[in-house]
Amino acid sequence: MNDLKLKENDLKKQQEWTSLLQDILYLRAGNKQPKAYVRTYGCQQNVADSEMLKGMLIEMGCALTDDNNDADIIIFNTCAVREHAEDRVFGNVGALKALKKKKPSLFIALCGCMMEQEHIADKIYKSFPYVSLVFGTHMLHRFPEMVFQAVTTGKRVVERGLDEGKIYEGIPQHRDGSFKGWLSIMYGCDNFCTYCIVPHVRGRERSRHSSTVLAEANEMVKSGFKDITLLGQNVNSYGKWLDEKTDFPDLLRSVAEIDGDFWVRFMTSHPKDASKKLIDVMAENPKICNHLHLPFQCGSNEILSRMNRRYTREKYLDIVEYAKNKIPDLSITSDVIVGFPGETYEDFKQTLSLIREVGFTSLFTFIYSPRVGTPAASFDDPVSHEEKAEWMSELLKVQEEIAAKRCAGMVGKEYRVLVEEQAREGILNARTQNNIVVELHGSADLIGTFQNAAITEARNWILRGKIV
Numbered sequence: 001m002n003d004l005k006l007k008e009n010d011l012k013k014q015q016e017w018t019s020l021l022q023d024i025l026y027l028r029a030g031n032k033q034p035k036a037y038v039r040t041y042g043c044q045q046n047v048a049d050s051e052m053l054k055g056m057l058i059e060m061g062c063a064l065t066d067d068n069n070d071a072d073i074i075i076f077n078t079c080a081v082r083e084h085a086e087d088r089v090f091g092n093v094g095a096l097k098a099l100k101k102k103k104p105s106l107f108i109a110l111c112g113c114m115m116e117q118e119h120i121a122d123k124i125y126k127s128f129p130y131v132s133l134v135f136g137t138h139m140l141h142r143f144p145e146m147v148f149q150a151v152t153t154g155k156r157v158v159e160r161g162l163d164e165g166k167i168y169e170g171i172p173q174h175r176d177g178s179f180k181g182w183l184s185i186m187y188g189c190d191n192f193c194t195y196c197i198v199p200h201v202r203g204r205e206r207s208r209h210s211s212t213v214l215a216e217a218n219e220m221v222k223s224g225f226k227d228i229t230l231l232g233q234n235v236n237s238y239g240k241w242l243d244e245k246t247d248f249p250d251l252l253r254s255v256a257e258i259d260g261d262f263w264v265r266f267m268t269s270h271p272k273d274a275s276k277k278l279i280d281v282m283a284e285n286p287k288i289c290n291h292l293h294l295p296f297q298c299g300s301n302e303i304l305s306r307m308n309r310r311y312t313r314e315k316y317l318d319i320v321e322y323a324k325n326k327i328p329d330l331s332i333t334s335d336v337i338v339g340f341p342g343e344t345y346e347d348f349k350q351t352l353s354l355i356r357e358v359g360f361t362s363l364f365t366f367i368y369s370p371r372v373g374t375p376a377a378s379f380d381d382p383v384s385h386e387e388k389a390e391w392m393s394e395l396l397k398v399q400e401e402i403a404a405k406r407c408a409g410m411v412g413k414e415y416r417v418l419v420e421e422q423a424r425e426g427i428l429n430a431r432t433q434n435n436i437v438v439e440l441h442g443s444a445d446l447i448g449t450f451q452n453a454a455i456t457e458a459r460n461w462i463l464r465g466k467i468v
């Protein structure tokens with residue numbers, strides 16, 4: 001299953017369409033360089049895909065813009081994980097109607113996870129006639145060809161692929177950042193948690209060859225990246241289908257052994273596959289950040305089983321305890337779903353107790369959202385949304401206290417931080433290895449550099465410090 005790379009002649013064909021598009025898009029934009037606006041919804045996987053879209057657009061001769069009013073090409077890369085994410089897309093696509101009216105040559109395309117669902121692609125096609133191109137996640141590598149088809153025929157193009165389990169190497173890529181970046185090590189997911197749409201829209205799990213990943217990591221380090229996140233829906237099952245004998249801890253170690261001053265992170269870890277070997281590798285390598293994002297979803301074994309998560313609360317706490325003992329000052333973060341169908345207040349209380357027991361640095365919290373085509377969507381769900389929202393506020397209060405304590409415990413200590421951005425005039429946001437943001441006084445020329453910061457103050461979960 002490993003030689004499924006984009007064949008050279010396929011790539012060449014895409015490059016031919018790309019060259020033809022340079023003139024076509026230039027003319028369409030009124031004899032000037034076309035501007036492209038790419039908006040990304042959802043997770044880092046989509047961010048990484050958008051970086052490829054941007055790479056291809058640049059090769060078509062486009063300049064990138066952050067202002068959709070100014071754009072000749074607008075692309076929304078969508079997320080299907082919850083209803084709220086989908087609603088935002090529908091709203092925002094609706095709002096493009098006025099823009100298209102003002103500028104009839106505007107080219108609008110929609111792609112990403114939402115488009116892999118038939119009922120959504122149909123709805124988009126019917127409701128938004130001014131959308132010229134709709135394509136799913138498996139069609140990304142054919143973007144030049146699809147744009148070419150749509151602009152030269154004037155007909156609307158819809159391409160939603162079957163999953164062929166392929167990996168396409170060699171697609172142009174334009175990274176958003178210059179010192180902090182994403183590196184996909186695998187695609188898709190085989191876990192089929194009963195609430196989750198991701199395996200349905202992203203297809204089967206497949207890993208990139210370790211030599212390809214390492215070559216890209218090397219290149220990133222050489223070009224100045226300081227913070228690299230290895231990406232996959234479940235990085236812990238990396239390598240399962242490869243013809244080389246490797247696993248995620250091996251890959252992580254190899255990345256950390258690349259020469260240079262940088263940090264490496266990874267997400268997401270599935271608790272069922274998080275091994276002691278992973279923790280040992282983290283503990284042994286100072287470049288691997290002491291941050292573990294380990295989604296537990298729910299604290300009740302009954303619900304975990306109905307979620308098809310394939311671990312128990314006890315197993316989760318086991319690996320957490322092992323990690324805390326091995327890695328000093330480890331930050332653990334997580335995802336939680338509140339109000340899974342059939343979850344009772346008793347189940348929910350077990351989520352609260354797990355949160356207290358682990359002491360997470362931060363949590364991504366979601367109220368369960370039914371997804372068409374997933375098993376949980378047909379489970380009985382007697383608890384009202386209002387009640388679930390109350391549970392959620394209770395959870396957030398508990399977590400706030402924990403996070404505040406965690407931050408307060410950092411005051412008076414010194415941490416190495418990576419300066420990421422200017423928060424406001426004279427104030428910088430920096431991040432510790434364990435993924436906590438620290439506000440510092442300093443000038444913008446420090447962005448992208450490592451500094452040592454003494455933590456002087458903790459306000460709830462925000463830290464302030466000074467460069468030493």
Ligand code: SAH
Nearest residue numbers: 195196233268295335336337366367368369
């Ligand atoms: N592969 C990652 C998560 C991908 S989706 C993992 O297994 O951890 C990111 C998060 O969205 C999930 O961890 C889950 O907490 C949440 N999520 C996914 N489907 C959801 C749904 N139907 N309703 C509410 N939250 C959901």
Ligand code: SF4
Nearest residue numbers: 189191192193196198
């Ligand atoms: Fe979804 Fe579960 Fe796969 Fe994560 S592991 S993407 S939650 S099915």
Ligand code: F3S
Nearest residue numbers: 042043079080081113
């Ligand atoms: Fe959303 Fe697709 Fe990611 S559904 S969470 S963008 S994999």
